[in-house]
Amino acid sequence: MTGRAGKPQEETTLDALEAELRGLPPPEPLPGLEAKLLAAAPVAKTESVLGRRRRWLALAAVGAAVAAAALIIAYTFVPEKASSEEPPVRAALLNDTSPAYIVRTVIAAHSEETRPWDILPPFPD
């Protein structure tokens, strides 16, 4: 066995062997291998899968936006509308004491013509 300088090879030490192994020139890949691998790269497939994923993401985003808008509308407008309405008891009280209600009620209750004996004091005995 001969060394790098052509001298008779002495016993290879581990350090020298490590250095030799690291220093070996790497073999070149076969010509055309890169082109074959690039041709086999599933660009279209990857895009379609990711395109589908993107479409789902877009749909999810639109759905989330619609839900958020609905929530905002609900919290913004519905409570205001509810607060503008009086509670039922209070509304009833207001109605019962309003002049329009009293007039309407009185008229409704006394729809007949007022009779004199109803408003005049009774005859003395």
Added chain:
Amino acid sequence: MGTQVRWWQEGRLLSRLHAGDPKACGEFVRTYYGAVYRFLLHLGGGTHQAEDLTQEVFASAWAGLAGFEGRGSLGTWLHRIAYYKFLDRHRRRQSAPNLGDGLGSADQCSSREEEPAERLMVDERARQLHAAVQALKPAERAVIVLHYFQDLSFRQMASVLDQPVGTVKWRTGQALRRLKALLNGKV
């Protein structure tokens, strides 16, 4: 491995691959195919098997890329796929490594700038080294190739070989000693 890629570059490349960037697919192939091919060629079986397995490795990589979360490096992941592809092929064929078709040929191992006489000596020594590496058992050969030819750290090797780091270190030392014995004609 031959082409060391920084983790942040690799992270960006992985994001672009997951996003379906066609340029990233090309970059992925160009960055790693050489290292994968060299690894398979050093493991044995000849240039045609190495080429064939490299294509299988990338086919598996494309299929599994969506599930790759980037916990390890892309290079380590590809080496792992390559190693198991090689073992699978080796088990199926149970054929002796073919030196004549692969790294035994001087043209693939030599530096082109050297003078013919010196080149012949270097080629001879390189041929001896490659022959001795090929004479190792597959498991010994794998650790030598991964550590000294592919320049992987013990941690990366542990990930490729699915073994503890300590075991990988010990096996590398053992394989190196056996390689030395082979070269010194003691085996």
